[in-house]
Amino acid sequence: MFSKFKVSxxxxxxxxxxxxxxxxxxxxxxxxPQRAIFIGLWPPTILGILNFINLKKK
Numbered sequence: 001m002f003s004k005f006k007v008s009x010x011x012x013x014x015x016x017x018x019x020x021x022x023x024x025x026x027x028x029x030x031x032x033p034q035r036a037i038f039i040g041l042w043p044p045t046i047l048g049i050l051n052f053i054n055l056k057k058k
Contacts, residue, residue: 009050012046012050015046016043016046016047019039019040019042019043019046020040020043022039023036023037023039023040023043024036026039027040
């Protein structure tokens with residue numbers, strides 16, 4: 001399944017998942033919604049940059 005992806009892309013994807021979990025932790029457990037939103041905005045940004053880089057290569 002992951003044979004089409006490079007190792008760096010898989011690591012970035014894992015990092016995005018971890019950031020989402022951290023944002024949920026801050027929102028639900030710590031009750032700090034501002035920090036959770038700040039952290040939660042990074043995964044779409046990182047995926048957008050990854051998508052842009054992959055499109056530039058084609």
